[in-house]
Amino acid sequence: MTRPGLAACQVSASYGTQRVLDAVDLHIAPGETVGLHGPSGSGKSTMARLLALLHRPDGGHVSIDGTPVTGIRHQVPVAVRTRVAILFQSPRAATDPRLTLADLIAEPMRAIGTPPEQVRARTAELADTVGLTADLLTRRPHAVSDGQLQRACLARSLVHRPGYLLCDEATAMLDASTQAHVAAVVGEFQRRHDAGVLVISHDAALLARWADRVVELP
Structure with missing residues (x-):
């Protein structure tokens, strides 16, 4: 029986000669909030990028609802890659400064050819x-x-109603009221x-307040 969820299965990742993750497992079930905690350099953001299909593991694999995913980014079919979305820590680093906020929101829909009237709505x-x-x-960043x-x-x-949402330090740069609002929307x-x-x-x-359980990276 396949196990529903987004999973990193014995994943390893390196940057040059520096091993960041070494045969790590992580599973997020539908409806579950998992916290990921660890010191700087422990591989938390790398794990998020692996799960978001943005970075290829050196070893192991990512699976979605029991099916291993091969490839990353646009190598992965739209129906699969849109099952996972990621919200990064720095919104300015994650956005194109030339786009209005409306265009930023619409960008993933236009990328897959969504009809304009649906994009607007x-x-x-x-x-x-x-x-x-x-x-x-109408404003730019x-x-x-x-x-x-x-x-x-x-x-x-x-936008695509993902089955799994990854929040990578997504509230770290925000004031308390905006943090609370983001958490409430999520x-x-x-x-x-x-x-x-x-x-x-x-x-x-x-993490103690928000997550159902917390995974520690050394």
């Missing part, structure tokens, strides 16, 4: 979900705060869609 729906007003949607830009990134990550999405969530953080207290 879904963009407006998600902007409302994350608390972005219409005037903010330099004209909004980090919190507003991270809300747009969150909306973008939810929680509501999780409840409505039975999504599995991985929360990566240095903050053990945050």
